[in-house]
Amino acid sequence: MIDSDPNNEMRWEVSNIRDQDEAEAGIMPSQTVGPYVHIGLTLDGSEVMVEPGTPGATQVTVSVTDGDDHPIADAMIEIWQANEEGVFNSPLDPRTGEQATAEGFRGLGRGMVDENGAVTFTTLVPAAHDDEEAPHLKLGVFARGMLERLYTRLYFPENDNSTDPVLNAVPESRRHLLIAEKTDNGYRLDIRVQHENADRETPFFGL
Known part of the structure:
Protein backbone atom coordinates (compact mmCIF):
# COMPACT_ATOMS: atom_id res chain seq x y z
CA MET A 1 0.00 0.00 0.00
CA ILE A 2 1.38 3.40 -0.92
CA ASP A 3 1.42 5.93 1.94
CA SER A 4 -0.76 8.52 0.25
CA ASP A 5 -3.19 9.19 3.09
CA PRO A 6 -1.89 12.09 5.21
CA ASN A 7 -4.23 11.11 8.04
CA ASN A 8 -2.67 7.71 8.65
CA GLU A 9 0.36 7.04 10.82
CA MET A 10 3.66 6.54 9.02
CA ARG A 11 4.62 2.92 8.46
CA TRP A 12 8.22 3.60 9.52
CA GLU A 13 9.50 5.16 12.73
CA VAL A 14 10.47 8.81 12.26
CA SER A 15 14.16 9.32 13.01
CA ASN A 16 15.36 12.23 15.16
CA ILE A 17 18.82 12.18 13.56
CA ARG A 18 19.63 15.52 11.99
CA ASP A 19 23.27 14.94 10.99
CA GLN A 20 24.45 12.04 8.85
CA ASP A 21 27.50 11.61 11.09
CA GLU A 22 25.16 10.67 13.93
CA ALA A 23 23.70 7.72 12.01
CA GLU A 24 25.01 4.24 12.74
CA ALA A 25 26.36 2.16 9.88
CA GLY A 26 24.12 -0.67 8.76
CA ILE A 27 21.75 -2.00 6.12
CA MET A 28 19.67 0.72 4.51
CA PRO A 29 15.98 0.31 3.62
CA SER A 30 15.26 -0.81 0.06
CA GLN A 31 15.29 2.04 -2.43
CA THR A 32 12.08 3.09 -4.13
CA VAL A 33 11.20 5.60 -6.82
CA GLY A 34 10.12 8.54 -4.67
CA PRO A 35 9.44 10.98 -3.27
CA TYR A 36 11.44 12.90 -5.87
CA VAL A 37 10.49 10.84 -8.91
CA HIS A 38 9.55 13.87 -10.99
CA ILE A 39 12.70 15.94 -10.53
CA GLY A 40 14.40 16.36 -13.89
CA LEU A 41 11.60 14.57 -15.74
CA THR A 42 8.92 17.21 -15.93
CA LEU A 43 8.92 20.38 -17.98
CA ASP A 44 6.36 23.16 -17.88
CA GLY A 45 3.83 22.55 -20.61
CA SER A 46 4.92 18.96 -21.31
CA GLU A 47 1.30 17.84 -20.89
CA VAL A 48 0.29 20.11 -23.79
CA MET A 49 1.20 17.95 -26.78
CA VAL A 50 -0.66 20.12 -29.31
CA GLU A 51 -1.99 23.63 -29.03
CA PRO A 52 -5.68 23.91 -28.12
CA GLY A 53 -7.72 24.43 -31.27
CA THR A 54 -5.48 22.21 -33.40
CA PRO A 55 -7.66 20.08 -35.72
CA GLY A 56 -8.29 16.77 -33.98
CA ALA A 57 -7.10 18.05 -30.60
CA THR A 58 -8.79 16.78 -27.46
CA GLN A 59 -8.28 16.70 -23.70
CA VAL A 60 -7.46 13.48 -21.90
CA THR A 61 -7.65 13.47 -18.10
CA VAL A 62 -5.98 10.68 -16.15
CA SER A 63 -6.48 10.24 -12.40
CA VAL A 64 -4.53 7.95 -10.05
CA THR A 65 -5.82 6.55 -6.76
CA ASP A 66 -4.55 3.97 -4.29
CA GLY A 67 -6.29 0.96 -2.78
CA ASP A 68 -8.24 3.12 -0.34
CA ASP A 69 -9.47 5.36 -3.18
CA HIS A 70 -7.24 8.22 -2.01
CA PRO A 71 -5.56 10.36 -4.69
CA ILE A 72 -1.85 9.68 -5.19
CA ALA A 73 -0.94 13.34 -5.22
CA ASP A 74 2.70 12.96 -6.33
CA ALA A 75 2.14 10.63 -9.28
CA MET A 76 3.51 11.41 -12.73
CA ILE A 77 1.84 10.16 -15.91
CA GLU A 78 3.65 9.61 -19.19
CA ILE A 79 1.87 9.20 -22.53
CA TRP A 80 3.27 7.69 -25.72
CA GLN A 81 1.05 7.52 -28.78
CA ALA A 82 0.68 7.58 -32.54
CA ASN A 83 -0.65 10.63 -34.38
CA GLU A 84 -3.95 11.08 -36.21
CA GLU A 85 -2.58 8.96 -39.07
CA GLY A 86 -1.43 6.11 -36.82
CA VAL A 87 2.26 6.98 -37.20
CA PHE A 88 4.67 7.08 -34.25
CA ASN A 89 7.36 9.76 -34.19
CA SER A 90 10.09 7.15 -33.93
CA PRO A 91 12.73 5.65 -36.22
CA MET A 112 2.33 15.72 -12.67
CA VAL A 113 -1.07 15.16 -11.10
CA ASP A 114 -2.71 17.84 -8.95
CA GLU A 115 -3.89 17.53 -5.34
CA ASN A 116 -6.84 15.48 -6.61
CA GLY A 117 -4.52 12.97 -8.27
CA ALA A 118 -5.45 14.01 -11.82
CA VAL A 119 -3.64 15.52 -14.81
CA THR A 120 -5.09 16.67 -18.13
CA PHE A 121 -3.26 16.32 -21.46
CA THR A 122 -4.06 18.22 -24.63
CA THR A 123 -3.29 15.84 -27.46
CA LEU A 124 -4.52 14.28 -30.68
CA VAL A 125 -6.87 11.34 -30.95
CA PRO A 126 -4.65 8.67 -32.53
CA ALA A 127 -5.54 6.46 -35.44
CA ALA A 128 -4.82 2.75 -35.45
CA HIS A 129 -1.13 1.97 -35.88
CA ASP A 130 -1.81 -1.31 -37.69
CA ASP A 131 -4.66 -3.60 -38.65
CA GLU A 132 -4.60 -5.49 -35.35
CA GLU A 133 -4.48 -3.00 -32.50
CA ALA A 134 -7.22 -0.45 -31.90
CA PRO A 135 -6.29 3.22 -31.43
CA HIS A 136 -4.93 3.72 -27.91
CA LEU A 137 -2.59 5.65 -25.65
CA LYS A 138 0.27 3.92 -23.87
CA LEU A 139 0.44 5.13 -20.26
CA GLY A 140 3.27 4.98 -17.75
CA VAL A 141 2.58 5.63 -14.06
CA PHE A 142 5.36 6.79 -11.72
CA ALA A 143 4.84 7.44 -8.01
CA ARG A 144 6.47 7.40 -4.61
CA GLY A 145 6.88 3.88 -3.31
CA MET A 146 6.92 2.14 -6.70
CA LEU A 147 10.04 0.22 -7.64
CA GLU A 148 9.24 0.47 -11.33
CA ARG A 149 6.82 2.39 -13.49
CA LEU A 150 3.47 0.76 -14.18
CA TYR A 151 2.42 0.25 -17.80
CA THR A 152 -1.18 0.36 -18.92
CA ARG A 153 -3.31 1.58 -21.84
CA LEU A 154 -6.22 3.88 -22.62
CA TYR A 155 -8.70 2.88 -25.31
CA PHE A 156 -11.42 5.10 -26.79
CA PRO A 157 -15.10 4.22 -26.28
CA GLU A 158 -16.25 5.12 -29.80
CA ASN A 159 -13.97 2.54 -31.43
CA ASP A 160 -14.43 -1.18 -31.96
CA ASN A 161 -11.88 -2.50 -29.46
CA SER A 162 -13.15 -6.09 -29.54
CA THR A 163 -10.36 -7.50 -31.72
CA ASP A 164 -7.42 -5.72 -30.07
CA PRO A 165 -5.00 -8.52 -29.01
CA VAL A 166 -3.60 -6.64 -26.00
CA LEU A 167 -7.02 -5.76 -24.62
CA ASN A 168 -8.17 -9.33 -25.21
CA ALA A 169 -5.28 -10.56 -23.06
CA VAL A 170 -7.05 -8.91 -20.10
CA PRO A 171 -9.82 -10.88 -18.36
CA GLU A 172 -13.15 -9.85 -19.87
CA SER A 173 -14.49 -8.61 -16.53
CA ARG A 174 -11.67 -6.03 -16.34
CA ARG A 175 -11.40 -4.80 -19.93
CA HIS A 176 -13.76 -1.90 -19.33
CA LEU A 177 -11.20 -0.48 -16.87
CA LEU A 178 -8.96 0.43 -19.84
CA ILE A 179 -11.68 2.15 -21.88
CA ALA A 180 -11.90 5.87 -21.26
CA GLU A 181 -15.10 7.68 -20.39
CA LYS A 182 -16.29 10.31 -22.86
CA THR A 183 -16.60 13.75 -21.27
CA ASP A 184 -17.71 17.18 -22.45
CA ASN A 185 -14.08 18.18 -23.12
CA GLY A 186 -12.65 14.87 -24.25
CA TYR A 187 -11.91 11.70 -22.29
CA ARG A 188 -11.15 10.52 -18.76
CA LEU A 189 -9.53 7.36 -17.40
CA ASP A 190 -9.35 6.58 -13.67
CA ILE A 191 -6.37 4.43 -12.70
CA ARG A 192 -6.47 2.44 -9.45
CA VAL A 193 -3.06 1.04 -8.65
CA GLN A 194 -4.37 -1.32 -5.95
CA HIS A 195 -7.71 -2.58 -4.76
CA GLU A 196 -8.92 -5.46 -2.63
CA ASN A 197 -11.46 -6.16 -5.37
CA ALA A 198 -9.43 -7.25 -8.40
CA ASP A 199 -12.25 -6.28 -10.73
CA ARG A 200 -11.71 -2.63 -9.74
CA GLU A 201 -7.91 -2.58 -9.98
CA THR A 202 -6.52 -1.25 -13.26
CA PRO A 203 -4.82 -3.94 -15.38
CA PHE A 204 -1.09 -3.36 -15.83
CA PHE A 205 1.27 -5.03 -18.28
CA GLY A 206 4.73 -6.54 -17.87
CA LEU A 207 7.19 -5.48 -20.56
Whole structure:
Protein backbone atom coordinates (compact mmCIF):
# COMPACT_ATOMS: atom_id res chain seq x y z
CA MET A 1 0.00 0.00 0.00
CA ILE A 2 1.38 3.40 -0.92
CA ASP A 3 1.42 5.93 1.94
CA SER A 4 -0.76 8.52 0.25
CA ASP A 5 -3.19 9.19 3.09
CA PRO A 6 -1.89 12.09 5.21
CA ASN A 7 -4.23 11.11 8.04
CA ASN A 8 -2.67 7.71 8.65
CA GLU A 9 0.36 7.04 10.82
CA MET A 10 3.66 6.54 9.02
CA ARG A 11 4.62 2.92 8.46
CA TRP A 12 8.22 3.60 9.52
CA GLU A 13 9.50 5.16 12.73
CA VAL A 14 10.47 8.81 12.26
CA SER A 15 14.16 9.32 13.01
CA ASN A 16 15.36 12.23 15.16
CA ILE A 17 18.82 12.18 13.56
CA ARG A 18 19.63 15.52 11.99
CA ASP A 19 23.27 14.94 10.99
CA GLN A 20 24.45 12.04 8.85
CA ASP A 21 27.50 11.61 11.09
CA GLU A 22 25.16 10.67 13.93
CA ALA A 23 23.70 7.72 12.01
CA GLU A 24 25.01 4.24 12.74
CA ALA A 25 26.36 2.16 9.88
CA GLY A 26 24.12 -0.67 8.76
CA ILE A 27 21.75 -2.00 6.12
CA MET A 28 19.67 0.72 4.51
CA PRO A 29 15.98 0.31 3.62
CA SER A 30 15.26 -0.81 0.06
CA GLN A 31 15.29 2.04 -2.43
CA THR A 32 12.08 3.09 -4.13
CA VAL A 33 11.20 5.60 -6.82
CA GLY A 34 10.12 8.54 -4.67
CA PRO A 35 9.44 10.98 -3.27
CA TYR A 36 11.44 12.90 -5.87
CA VAL A 37 10.49 10.84 -8.91
CA HIS A 38 9.55 13.87 -10.99
CA ILE A 39 12.70 15.94 -10.53
CA GLY A 40 14.40 16.36 -13.89
CA LEU A 41 11.60 14.57 -15.74
CA THR A 42 8.92 17.21 -15.93
CA LEU A 43 8.92 20.38 -17.98
CA ASP A 44 6.36 23.16 -17.88
CA GLY A 45 3.83 22.55 -20.61
CA SER A 46 4.92 18.96 -21.31
CA GLU A 47 1.30 17.84 -20.89
CA VAL A 48 0.29 20.11 -23.79
CA MET A 49 1.20 17.95 -26.78
CA VAL A 50 -0.66 20.12 -29.31
CA GLU A 51 -1.99 23.63 -29.03
CA PRO A 52 -5.68 23.91 -28.12
CA GLY A 53 -7.72 24.43 -31.27
CA THR A 54 -5.48 22.21 -33.40
CA PRO A 55 -7.66 20.08 -35.72
CA GLY A 56 -8.29 16.77 -33.98
CA ALA A 57 -7.10 18.05 -30.60
CA THR A 58 -8.79 16.78 -27.46
CA GLN A 59 -8.28 16.70 -23.70
CA VAL A 60 -7.46 13.48 -21.90
CA THR A 61 -7.65 13.47 -18.10
CA VAL A 62 -5.98 10.68 -16.15
CA SER A 63 -6.48 10.24 -12.40
CA VAL A 64 -4.53 7.95 -10.05
CA THR A 65 -5.82 6.55 -6.76
CA ASP A 66 -4.55 3.97 -4.29
CA GLY A 67 -6.29 0.96 -2.78
CA ASP A 68 -8.24 3.12 -0.34
CA ASP A 69 -9.47 5.36 -3.18
CA HIS A 70 -7.24 8.22 -2.01
CA PRO A 71 -5.56 10.36 -4.69
CA ILE A 72 -1.85 9.68 -5.19
CA ALA A 73 -0.94 13.34 -5.22
CA ASP A 74 2.70 12.96 -6.33
CA ALA A 75 2.14 10.63 -9.28
CA MET A 76 3.51 11.41 -12.73
CA ILE A 77 1.84 10.16 -15.91
CA GLU A 78 3.65 9.61 -19.19
CA ILE A 79 1.87 9.20 -22.53
CA TRP A 80 3.27 7.69 -25.72
CA GLN A 81 1.05 7.52 -28.78
CA ALA A 82 0.68 7.58 -32.54
CA ASN A 83 -0.65 10.63 -34.38
CA GLU A 84 -3.95 11.08 -36.21
CA GLU A 85 -2.58 8.96 -39.07
CA GLY A 86 -1.43 6.11 -36.82
CA VAL A 87 2.26 6.98 -37.20
CA PHE A 88 4.67 7.08 -34.25
CA ASN A 89 7.36 9.76 -34.19
CA SER A 90 10.09 7.15 -33.93
CA PRO A 91 12.73 5.65 -36.22
CA LEU A 92 11.24 2.28 -35.26
CA ASP A 93 8.08 3.15 -37.20
CA PRO A 94 8.91 2.38 -40.85
CA ARG A 95 6.52 5.09 -42.02
CA THR A 96 8.53 7.67 -40.09
CA GLY A 97 11.94 6.17 -40.48
CA GLU A 98 14.96 8.41 -40.03
CA GLN A 99 12.81 11.52 -40.47
CA ALA A 100 11.56 11.34 -36.90
CA THR A 101 12.31 14.62 -35.13
CA ALA A 102 11.24 16.45 -31.98
CA GLU A 103 9.42 19.01 -34.11
CA GLY A 104 5.74 18.66 -34.91
CA PHE A 105 3.72 16.08 -32.99
CA ARG A 106 6.15 14.22 -30.73
CA GLY A 107 3.64 11.72 -29.39
CA LEU A 108 5.23 11.98 -25.94
CA GLY A 109 3.74 13.81 -22.96
CA ARG A 110 4.43 13.96 -19.24
CA GLY A 111 2.43 15.55 -16.46
CA MET A 112 2.33 15.72 -12.67
CA VAL A 113 -1.07 15.16 -11.10
CA ASP A 114 -2.71 17.84 -8.95
CA GLU A 115 -3.89 17.53 -5.34
CA ASN A 116 -6.84 15.48 -6.61
CA GLY A 117 -4.52 12.97 -8.27
CA ALA A 118 -5.45 14.01 -11.82
CA VAL A 119 -3.64 15.52 -14.81
CA THR A 120 -5.09 16.67 -18.13
CA PHE A 121 -3.26 16.32 -21.46
CA THR A 122 -4.06 18.22 -24.63
CA THR A 123 -3.29 15.84 -27.46
CA LEU A 124 -4.52 14.28 -30.68
CA VAL A 125 -6.87 11.34 -30.95
CA PRO A 126 -4.65 8.67 -32.53
CA ALA A 127 -5.54 6.46 -35.44
CA ALA A 128 -4.82 2.75 -35.45
CA HIS A 129 -1.13 1.97 -35.88
CA ASP A 130 -1.81 -1.31 -37.69
CA ASP A 131 -4.66 -3.60 -38.65
CA GLU A 132 -4.60 -5.49 -35.35
CA GLU A 133 -4.48 -3.00 -32.50
CA ALA A 134 -7.22 -0.45 -31.90
CA PRO A 135 -6.29 3.22 -31.43
CA HIS A 136 -4.93 3.72 -27.91
CA LEU A 137 -2.59 5.65 -25.65
CA LYS A 138 0.27 3.92 -23.87
CA LEU A 139 0.44 5.13 -20.26
CA GLY A 140 3.27 4.98 -17.75
CA VAL A 141 2.58 5.63 -14.06
CA PHE A 142 5.36 6.79 -11.72
CA ALA A 143 4.84 7.44 -8.01
CA ARG A 144 6.47 7.40 -4.61
CA GLY A 145 6.88 3.88 -3.31
CA MET A 146 6.92 2.14 -6.70
CA LEU A 147 10.04 0.22 -7.64
CA GLU A 148 9.24 0.47 -11.33
CA ARG A 149 6.82 2.39 -13.49
CA LEU A 150 3.47 0.76 -14.18
CA TYR A 151 2.42 0.25 -17.80
CA THR A 152 -1.18 0.36 -18.92
CA ARG A 153 -3.31 1.58 -21.84
CA LEU A 154 -6.22 3.88 -22.62
CA TYR A 155 -8.70 2.88 -25.31
CA PHE A 156 -11.42 5.10 -26.79
CA PRO A 157 -15.10 4.22 -26.28
CA GLU A 158 -16.25 5.12 -29.80
CA ASN A 159 -13.97 2.54 -31.43
CA ASP A 160 -14.43 -1.18 -31.96
CA ASN A 161 -11.88 -2.50 -29.46
CA SER A 162 -13.15 -6.09 -29.54
CA THR A 163 -10.36 -7.50 -31.72
CA ASP A 164 -7.42 -5.72 -30.07
CA PRO A 165 -5.00 -8.52 -29.01
CA VAL A 166 -3.60 -6.64 -26.00
CA LEU A 167 -7.02 -5.76 -24.62
CA ASN A 168 -8.17 -9.33 -25.21
CA ALA A 169 -5.28 -10.56 -23.06
CA VAL A 170 -7.05 -8.91 -20.10
CA PRO A 171 -9.82 -10.88 -18.36
CA GLU A 172 -13.15 -9.85 -19.87
CA SER A 173 -14.49 -8.61 -16.53
CA ARG A 174 -11.67 -6.03 -16.34
CA ARG A 175 -11.40 -4.80 -19.93
CA HIS A 176 -13.76 -1.90 -19.33
CA LEU A 177 -11.20 -0.48 -16.87
CA LEU A 178 -8.96 0.43 -19.84
CA ILE A 179 -11.68 2.15 -21.88
CA ALA A 180 -11.90 5.87 -21.26
CA GLU A 181 -15.10 7.68 -20.39
CA LYS A 182 -16.29 10.31 -22.86
CA THR A 183 -16.60 13.75 -21.27
CA ASP A 184 -17.71 17.18 -22.45
CA ASN A 185 -14.08 18.18 -23.12
CA GLY A 186 -12.65 14.87 -24.25
CA TYR A 187 -11.91 11.70 -22.29
CA ARG A 188 -11.15 10.52 -18.76
CA LEU A 189 -9.53 7.36 -17.40
CA ASP A 190 -9.35 6.58 -13.67
CA ILE A 191 -6.37 4.43 -12.70
CA ARG A 192 -6.47 2.44 -9.45
CA VAL A 193 -3.06 1.04 -8.65
CA GLN A 194 -4.37 -1.32 -5.95
CA HIS A 195 -7.71 -2.58 -4.76
CA GLU A 196 -8.92 -5.46 -2.63
CA ASN A 197 -11.46 -6.16 -5.37
CA ALA A 198 -9.43 -7.25 -8.40
CA ASP A 199 -12.25 -6.28 -10.73
CA ARG A 200 -11.71 -2.63 -9.74
CA GLU A 201 -7.91 -2.58 -9.98
CA THR A 202 -6.52 -1.25 -13.26
CA PRO A 203 -4.82 -3.94 -15.38
CA PHE A 204 -1.09 -3.36 -15.83
CA PHE A 205 1.27 -5.03 -18.28
CA GLY A 206 4.73 -6.54 -17.87
CA LEU A 207 7.19 -5.48 -20.56
